[in-house]
Amino acid sequence: MNKVKILFFATIKDRAGQKSLELDIPSQTTVLALKEKLGVEFPNLKDSLKSVLISINQEYSFDDAVIPQGAEIALFPPVSGG
């Protein structure tokens, strides 16, 4: 198993109703599989997950990526700083 930290920001945080969580996921879980799992756990997130941005260890990541051990994963909408 792989214990990962998940962070939510902006609209994703509001819809999830929390800022972060820790999760045990199987080794070799992909980003896509994690998103599906989160869609089940947080039904409010379901619509957002199609267009959400994902980072793993503070680099942008994508559906095919395999989540490394102990990763810090963040989910957020397209950025709007400035």
Next chain:
Amino acid sequence: MNKVKILFFATIKDRAGQKSLELDIPSQTTVLALKEKLGVEFPNLKDSLKSVLISINQEYSFDDAVIPQGAEIALFPPVSGG
């Protein structure tokens, strides 16, 4: 006659050896005629006068212009601010 004020800046001031002077010139004197007069009065200025910039009452002026009554005239090299 026309009493005018003449100001010198930068290299022109250094070569003239003074910052300003007042001068009585005939009515209808042109910029070109004034430059010739100054070339006689300030021999060190002679070479500079070919490329000097001239302003009358704080607007750029040129050889053909007739100097108005009581004008403030300035002579200076191309500007180098910034």
Next chain:
Amino acid sequence: MQHFPTIFSITESEIDLNDLLAKITLPSAGAAAIFTGMVRGVTARDNPHETKYLEYEAYIPMAEAKMRQVADEIRERWSVVEGIAIVQRIGKLYPQTPTVLIACTAAHRDTGVFEAARYGIDRLKEIVPVWKKEVGPNGEEWIEGAHIPKAGE
């Protein structure tokens, strides 16, 4: 190039332009191009509206890493750029307050230093994980960006 100063930070404090400019001005610098963004209280374009304040949030460690990447991208494209400062202020920010700054210094102004600063703010708004919620007379709304980063961005 290692001696050229690069400043990047997410801060809750006022953005001090004088201080940041001094920090990126080497003895060889003769020109600085600086961009600042401010909170608009009144917006006329697109969807005209008023803003009471913006509330900024950042994923701080990633935001600072991506600011460093923006600086690296600037140096790759404009090797003449000397100092770079990139600062994003977060928290609750009211109209007329500077929220973001990008500053680049170079020996001369005709070296691309303006384009470098412009590139910097454009990239910040694409890849640096910061979000703002707009609070106006009719309630609040998260502003969403438009850029979808590609692999390696």
Next chain:
Amino acid sequence: MQHFPTIFSITESEIDLNDLLAKITLPSAGAAAIFTGMVRGVTARDNPHETKYLEYEAYIPMAEAKMRQVADEIRERWSVVEGIAIVQRIGKLYPQTPTVLIACTAAHRDTGVFEAARYGIDRLKEIVPVWKKEVGPNGEEWIEGAHIPKAGE
């Protein structure tokens, strides 16, 4: 347009970027492009040399009139520009000191506000009557500009 702030001055005091930016930031402004020039202590391009300090001199009333003209020219070309600040510091100025500032504000950054600031500094260096004498290890020399104004400039 009369309500848009235009600041222009020749000063012997430090240039305060924070203060100037605040003065030209209306509630409708979301973007500022700012150029500052600094005294270079070390110049590599063209004729490499060192500078101990620059001594600036201005024909103050004409310089301020020409700064106003630069601001007018900016507004003619970029009608979206809101506030404009143009400041030239004079006197004895040492390396790394800001000597000149041009700042333009606008609602958005894609409105030409960068180009407006660039135009402003280019024009200042053409028509605003300010001169500098450079003092270096081998003596002093007046810097001469290259622009010859035409009638009406």
